[in-house]
Amino acid sequence: MPALSILELGRVREGSTRADALNEARRLAQHAEALGYKRFWVAEHHNMPAVTTAATSLVVSHIAAGTRTIRVGAGGIMLPNHAPYIIAEQFGTLEALYPGRIDLGLGRAPGTDQLTLRALRVHPEEAERFPQDVIELQMWLGPLREGQRIEAVPGSNSNVPIWILGSSLFGAELAAELGLPYGFASHFAPQALDAALALYRSRFKPNTKMARPYALIGVNIIAAETDAEAKYLATSQQMSFANLVRGVRGLMQPPIDDIDTYWTPEEKARAAAMLDVAIIGSPDTVRRGLDKLLARTNADELMIVSDMYDPDKRRRSIEIIAEVMKVAA
Template sequence: MAELSILELGRVREGFTRTDALNEARRLAQHAESWGYKRFWVAEHHNMPTVTTAATSLVISHIAAGTKTLRVGAGGIMLPNHAPYVIAEQFGTLEALYPGRIDLGLGRAPGTDQLTLRALRVHPEESERFPQDVVELQMWLGPVKEGQRIEAVPGSNSNVPLWILGSSLFGAHLAAELSLPYGFASHFAPQALDEALAVYRSRFKPNEKMAKPYALIGANIIAADTDEEARYLATSQQMSFANLVRGERKLTQPPIDDIDTYWSPMEKARAAAMLEVAIIGSRDTVKRGIDKLLARTNADEIMVVSDMYDPEKRLHSFEIIAEVMGAKNLSHA
């Protein structure tokens, strides 16, 4: 059975604060640890009022400090926004604080709009250097070589595990070439999922650190005690995607009875395309959906997005998912 993990954006709910969102993320991670989830990643996004994980390394530390065994990391750091040397220092520090628990997933998208890129002092063409920047980052995180005059401290000799993340064939080719694990963003850009996995696996170059490919996929999974309740809870996420299509900047909204009263047919179609890899329902429905997705992709790991408004319902969703996936160390086992 595939491993099970969580992707967290620290979403701010209507009527609540950013502090609430960050503390709810930490609380979720603590429960996830007891339910057998393998890793808990947060993603770098900028200028998004509903997302609180822009200072990604700080949020990772907040989560890791509240857990003991869960792997915590970036899903991902948008490397073109940063000097690889600085990221090596940040994640080397995290590794020093939480040894053996830190992951570093890397993306080449900016994680924001072009106007915000200017505020970040980043030129759009920086993404063209992504492969070279990944290799440079590996160097800073690796052993210090004789005569090396610049060292990332902390960072050097930490060997923080790197992942290549993406939603196109570019990342699949790069992960295969560099012999790194690969995460595909099928939770919001699923169109190239099957082709990207095929490219990654067929072109993967084994080495002494990684003998075979390892593929992680994102999936939107919302579970509840009944199919009807799950569909109701899922409307919060569906409204968020409709707002994204509209270019509206709203916080996470409470669920509604009929989502078709909220979005237009065009918005529904565009949101549905982004939410193609979505499983919504009761335990049995979720189990069937996960089995079908794994049969299709043969993924080594599923990284779950389960966005909803009520934090208690959200915790229950993640617990149900752990149950149907047979995760170890369940709190009631």
């Protein structure tokens, strides 16, 4: 059976603070660790009031400091926003502090809008350098070479595992060419999922670190004791996606009884397209959904997004998912 991991955005709920969101993220990681989850990743996004993971390396450290065994990392760092040398220093420092537990997923998108991109002092064309920047970052994180005059300290020889993340065929092809593990963002952009996995697996080039392709996929799962409760809890995430379609940036809202009173048919259709890879329901429903998804993708690992308003319900959701997978195994 595939490994289970969690993707975290540090959602700020209505009626809570940003500090609450960051501390709830750490509590969720601690709970996931106790349940046997493999990784806990946080994603870089900017200028989003409900998302507190913009300073990604700091959030990784906050979570790693509160856990002992679970791997913690970035899912991902949007590399065009940063100099590879700086990321090598940051994640080399994390590896020095939490040895053997740090992952570095890399994305090509900006993780924000064009106006905020200017505030980051980043030119849009920087994304065209992504393949070269990945190779440069590998060099900074690898062993020192003879005559090398610039060293990432910490960073050099840390060999922090690098992943390529994406939602298109570009990332799949790059991951295959470089012989790196690949994560597909099917939790919000699932349209190219099957084609990307096929491309990655067919073109993968083995190397001394990876003999075979390794594919992780994002999946939205809202699990509860009954289908009705899960559908109710899922409305918070559905409203967030409806707001994304509207261009409205707000905090996570409490669930509502009838989501169709919130969104228009057009908004529903557009949000549904983004949430196509989603499983919502009781343990039995979740089990059937996972069986179908795994038969379709043969994924090596599932990166769970279980966004909901109530932290206790969210912790229960990842409990149910872990229980379902153990039964399936």
